[in-house]
Structure formats: C-alpha cells, structure tokens
Amino acid sequence: MNAKDSISQHSQWKTLAFERFMQIVKAPYGDFQAIWNLASALNDEEGFRRTVEFLSLHPLARAAIQNRLLLGAIDLQQLHSLPSETLGHAYSDHLLRNSLNPIQSQTVENDYDYLIAHLAEVHDIWHVVINADTSMAGETKLQAFVAAQLRASRFSFAMLAKNLLKAAVEDLDLAEQLMDALAEGWRMGKQAYPLFGMQWNTLWDIPLIKLQAKWNLLPDTIAG
Amino acid sequence: MNAKDSISQHSQWKTLAFERFMQIVKAPYGDFQAIWNLASALNDEEGFRRTVEFLSLHPLARAAIQNRLLLGAIDLQQLHSLPSETLGHAYSDHLLRNSLNPIQSQTVENDYDYLIAHLAEVHDIWHVVINADTSMAGETKLQAFVAAQLRASRFSFAMLAKNLLKAAVEDLDLAEQLMDALAEGWRMGKQAYPLFGMQWNTLWDIPLIKLQAKWNLLPDTIAG
Numbered sequence: 001m002n003a004k005d006s007i008s009q010h011s012q013w014k015t016l017a018f019e020r021f022m023q024i025v026k027a028p029y030g031d032f033q034a035i036w037n038l039a040s041a042l043n044d045e046e047g048f049r050r051t052v053e054f055l056s057l058h059p060l061a062r063a064a065i066q067n068r069l070l071l072g073a074i075d076l077q078q079l080h081s082l083p084s085e086t087l088g089h090a091y092s093d094h095l096l097r098n099s100l101n102p103i104q105s106q107t108v109e110n111d112y113d114y115l116i117a118h119l120a121e122v123h124d125i126w127h128v129v130i131n132a133d134t135s136m137a138g139e140t141k142l143q144a145f146v147a148a149q150l151r152a153s154r155f156s157f158a159m160l161a162k163n164l165l166k167a168a169v170e171d172l173d174l175a176e177q178l179m180d181a182l183a184e185g186w187r188m189g190k191q192a193y194p195l196f197g198m199q200w201n202t203l204w205d206i207p208l209i210k211l212q213a214k215w216n217l218l219p220d221t222i223a224g
Numbered sequence: 225m226n227a228k229d230s231i232s233q234h235s236q237w238k239t240l241a242f243e244r245f246m247q248i249v250k251a252p253y254g255d256f257q258a259i260w261n262l263a264s265a266l267n268d269e270e271g272f273r274r275t276v277e278f279l280s281l282h283p284l285a286r287a288a289i290q291n292r293l294l295l296g297a298i299d300l301q302q303l304h305s306l307p308s309e310t311l312g313h314a315y316s317d318h319l320l321r322n323s324l325n326p327i328q329s330q331t332v333e334n335d336y337d338y339l340i341a342h343l344a345e346v347h348d349i350w351h352v353v354i355n356a357d358t359s360m361a362g363e364t365k366l367q368a369f370v371a372a373q374l375r376a377s378r379f380s381f382a383m384l385a386k387n388l389l390k391a392a393v394e395d396l397d398l399a400e401q402l403m404d405a406l407a408e409g410w411r412m413g414k415q416a417y418p419l420f421g422m423q424w425n426t427l428w429d430i431p432l433i434k435l436q437a438k439w440n441l442l443p444d445t446i447a448g
Contacts, residue, residue, distance in 0.1 A: 017393045022246060047396060147403065157392035157399045161385040168381035169241045172271060175381045179371065183407035 017041045017158075024162055029136065038162075039116075042154040048112055050152035055196050064197025068114045071121050071201050074102040079204055087211055088204030091128050098134055100124060118197070119146070125200050129208070129217055130188055136163065137177040141185035148189025149196060192216050241265045241382075248386055253360065262386075263340075266378040272336055274376035279420050288421025292338045295345050295425050298326040303428055311435055312428030315352050322358055324348060342421070343370070349424050353432070353441055354412055360387065361401040365409035372413025373420060416440050 020034075020041040027034040055061040063069070079092035095101065102124070106117045123142075130145050132138040140163050147156035160182055167175035193215035203211065212218050244258075244265040251258040279285040287293070303316035319325065326348070330341045347366075354369050356362040364387050371380035384406055391399040417439035427435065436442050 014393055018246060018249060018389075021389060022242060025242060042392070050396060144403070151400060152396050154392045154396065154399070157388055157403070160403075161389035161392065164381055164388070165242075165245060165385035168266070168378045168385065169238055172274060172376050172378065175378075176375060179368070179381070179384075179410050183410045186403050186407045 013041075013044065017154075021158060021162065025166055035159075038158060039155045042158055043112070044154070047152055047154040048115075051115070051150050052111060054151040055194070058194040058196070061194060061197040064118065064199075065111060065114060068108050068111075069197065069199060070105040070108070070117060071102075071199070072105065074201070076102065082205055085207045085209070086205050087125075087128070087200070087208045090208045091125055091200075091204075094128050095124060122195070122198070122200065126195065129195070129212060129215070130185070130192075131212075131217075131219075132181075132185070136167075136174060137181040139163075140178045141181035141188075144182045144185030145189035145192075148186050149192070149194060188217065237265075237268065241378075245382060245386065249390055259383075262382060263379045266382055267336070268378070271376055271378040272339075275339070275374050276335060278375040279418070282418040282420070285418060285421040288342065288423075289335060289338060292332050292335075293421065293423060294329040294332070294338075294341060295326075295423070296329065298425070300326065306429055309431045309433070310429050311349075311352070311424070311432045314432045315349055315424075315428075318352050319348060346419070346422070346424065350419065353419070353436060353439075354409070354416075355436075355441075355443075356405075356409070360391075360398060361405040363387075364402045365405035365412075368406045368409030369413035369416075372410050373416070373418060412441065 020038045024031065024034040024038050052065065056065065076092045076095060079088035080096065082088040082092075084090075103120045105121060106113065108114045108117050126132075126145065127134070127138070127142055130142060132141040132145070140160065143156060143159050143163070147153060147160060150156060163178055164175065164182070167178050195215065209218075244262045248255070248258040248262050276289065280289065300316045300319060303312035304320065306312040306316075308314075327344045329345060330337065332338045332341050350356075350369065351358070351362070351366055354366060356365040356369070364384065367380060367383050367387070371377060371384060374380060387402055388399065388406070391402050419439065433442075
C-alpha cells in the first residue's frame with residue numbers, strides 16, 4: 001500500500017468512527033447494536049496492541065491472556081447462600097436485585113475475542129468491587145475505571161465522551177453527576193491493583209471489604 | 225406554542241447541537257468559528273439561567289453580574305515589571321511567553337453577553353492561577369475547572385466530550401493525559417473558591433502562591 005492509500009484509508013476509518021459515535025449518541029442508552037458498532041469501528045490494531053501491551057506488564061493479565069482463562073458457569077443461587085459479607089454473596093445479590101444474569105462466555109478464537117469475553121464476564125463483578133451502581137453515573141464510574149485499567153482503549157474513552165455529550169445536551173443535572181463519576185472512576189482505576197485476568201471463581205468466599213482493601217479500592221475517606 | 229410544536233422544536237435543537245458538535249470534532253484545534261457555532265447552539269435558555277443561578281449563590285459573582293464588571297485595559301509591560309512572585313508578573317509572563325494579548329472586553333448588552341465577556345477576559349488569568357499550561361491537556365484541565373465553577377454550562381461539558389473523543393480517535397497518548405487533566409481540573413474547580421467575578425485588577429501585586437493558598441488552588445500534595 002502506498003502512502004496516499006494509507007492516508008486515505010486512515011481518513012475513511014476516522015469518518016466511520018465519528019459516524020458510529022453519532023449513531024450511539026442518538027440511540028437510547030444500552031442499545032447493544034450501537035455499542036457493538038462503535039466498538040468494531042474504534043478497536044483498531046494499534047489500540048488493541050497497546051492495550052494488550054499495557055495489560056501484559058502485569059503477570060496476572062499476561063497469564064490470563066496467554067491461557068485465555070474464563071470464569072465458566074456461575075451458580076447464582078449457590079453464591080447467594082454464602083455469608084452476606086462475601087464477594088460471592090455481594091455479586092449474586094447485585095445480579096438478582098437488578099434482574100441480571102451472569103454473561104455466558106463467548107467462543108474465543110484469538111486474543112481480541114478473549115479480551116472482549118473476559119471484560120464482558122467481569123463487568124458486573126467490577127461493578128460490585130468498585131461500588132458502582134447501575135445508574136448512568138454508576139456505569140460512567142465503571143467505564144472510567146475500565147478506561148484507566150486498560151489505558152489505551154479507544155472504545156472506553158469514546159463511551160465516556162458519548163455519555164458526557166448526551167448529558168450536556170439532554171440532562172444538565174446528570175452532566176454534573178457524570179463528571180463526578182468519571183473523575184472518581186478514573187482515579188480509582190489508576191490507583192487500584194490491575195484487576196484484568198483475576199480468577200474471581202477462586203475468591204467468592206472472601207469478604208468483599210478485604211479484597212477492596214487489598215486492591216486499593218476503598219474510597220479515600222475510608223482508606224485514609 | 226402547543227406541546228407538539230415544542231417537542232418538535234426541542235428535537236430540532238438537539239439535532240443542531242449534535243451537528244455543531246461533529247463540526248468542531250472535525251475542525252482543527254482552536255477553530256474559533258466552530259467554537260462559536262457550538263456555543264451558540266448549546267447555550268440555551270435553561271443552561272444559561274441555571275448557570276447564572278448557580279453563580280449568583282456567591283456574592284462576588286452576583287455583584288459582578290449585576291454591575292457587569294469588566295477588567296478593562298491591561299498594561300502588560302507594567303505588570304511584567306512587578307516582582308516575579310506576583311500574580312501580575314506571572315500573568316503577563318504567561319501571555320508574553322505564549323505571544324498572547326489580553327482579550328479586549330466586548331460590548332455587553334445583557335447578562336449573557338456579560339458572562340461570555342468576563343469568561344473570555346479571565347481565561348488566561350485562570351490558566352495561571354490553576355497552573356494549567358496551553359497544551360491540550362492544560363486547556364482540558366482549565367475547561368474542566370470552568371465546567372465545575374459554572375456547574376451547568378452545556379458548552380463546557382460538550383467541549384470536554386469533544387476533546388476526549390478527538391483524542392480517542394486521533395491520539396491515544398493524549399487521551400490518557402486528557403483524562404488526568406479532566407479529573408484534576410474538575411476536582412480543583414469543585415474544591416476551589418468561586419472565582420467568577422473576581423476583580424483581578426486589584427490583585428496584581430499579590431504573590432500568586434498566596435492567592436492560590438487562600439482559594440484552595442494548590443495541588444493536594446502541597447496543600448496537604
């Protein structure tokens with residue numbers, strides 16, 4: 001490919017990325033097709049390579065990526081029978097209260113599939129361990145936390161921009177809440193232990209607050 | 225206007241706001257026409273009213289808005305001859321090093337004009353007092369600080385979303401820097417004394433660090 005073709009291809013990619021961004025801005029919250037379309041357009045080779053490089057600085061994530069470790073089936077009722085202070089109880093309680101089910105692992109054929117599958121299956125666990133509810137502010141706090149933990153995910157940054165723009169135009173009260181959530185999630189994600197690749201199914205019976213303290217996930221006021 | 229017309233007008237306004245957003249995303253940084261177009265579209269009556277209400281909680285801003293106080297002409301060379309630790313010296317030095325001139329006050333015919341004129345003339349002063357350089361990260365830190373101090377400016381929130389989206393698509397290293405800047409500027413803006421309406425021309429000969437300490441504008445590590 002000559003330089004001119006390469007520039008033209010890059011310019012087409014940018015145009016597509018911005019188009020997909022506007023589609024998700026105009027879509028209702030949680031429109032999975034729009035989310036998928038944005039992710040497909042934004043997750044280019046450079047962003048993916050840099051995310052894997054950054055994650056692989058840590059042995060936990062490196063081993064998980066190499067071995068494509070997934071959590072597998074989760075028995076919600078069994079987790080819910082664990083003592084109330086445990087991670088397993090808190091996680092199953094979060095799902096049951098919000099009428100959610102654990103995300104089933106996808107077929108994984110390459111590292112990119114693995115990243116997506118792992119992030120999908122831990123999404124609700126991370127909600128619980130960083131103490132983010134399922135409101136728009138809670139989702140934004142989690143998205144900022146994910147952005148900080150992945151460090152080079154174009155998709156995460158674009159989703160934050162999307163939430164902020166939507167709130168700026170559609171809901172001013174929410175805009176302030178989202179900025180609080182974004183700043184807090186980003187700070188937590190940078191300060192916390194790197195959670196990618198954690199084998200959560202070995203930790204269900206441990207008290208949640210013990211894990212949060214160990215991984216620097218408590219609010220400053222408590223941790224201080 | 226009946227309810228149907230009102231809904232249709234609101235939907236047209238949203239469409240225009242999103243169009244102007246995409247125009248500024250695709251424009252080069254600092255394209256004043258694109259900035260102006262976005263501000264004109266986004267600064268609706270509700271956002272403006274709520275910004276003025278929030279600012280007016282504080283006597284300094286309330287008096288400035290009522291009396292439409294502006295700084296007037298500034299003699300850069302005279303300020304630069306003040307001792308190096310003073311606000312006046314730091315401000316004039318910032319302008320001279322960046323080949324900038326003080327923004328001239330516009331004709332002010334209503335409260336909205338006044339808000340814009342005051343924010344324009346203090347832009348570079350706020351750069352200095354919050355310690356934000358003129359890099360994209362510095363501008364984003366200031367924009368987040370302004371967003372926090374105005375609290376209900378659709379334009380400020382949209383500009384932050386714009387910077388973040390542009391970086392996500394065009395420059396991954398910058399995206400991380402912008403998130404740091406955004407989180408820091410927002411935190412500072414919420415913790416700091418409300419600066420809107422400050423009559424800076426009475427403060428030029430005061431040491432900058434004294435003003436920063438008084439207004440809670442020092443980094444946590446120093447203020448600690």
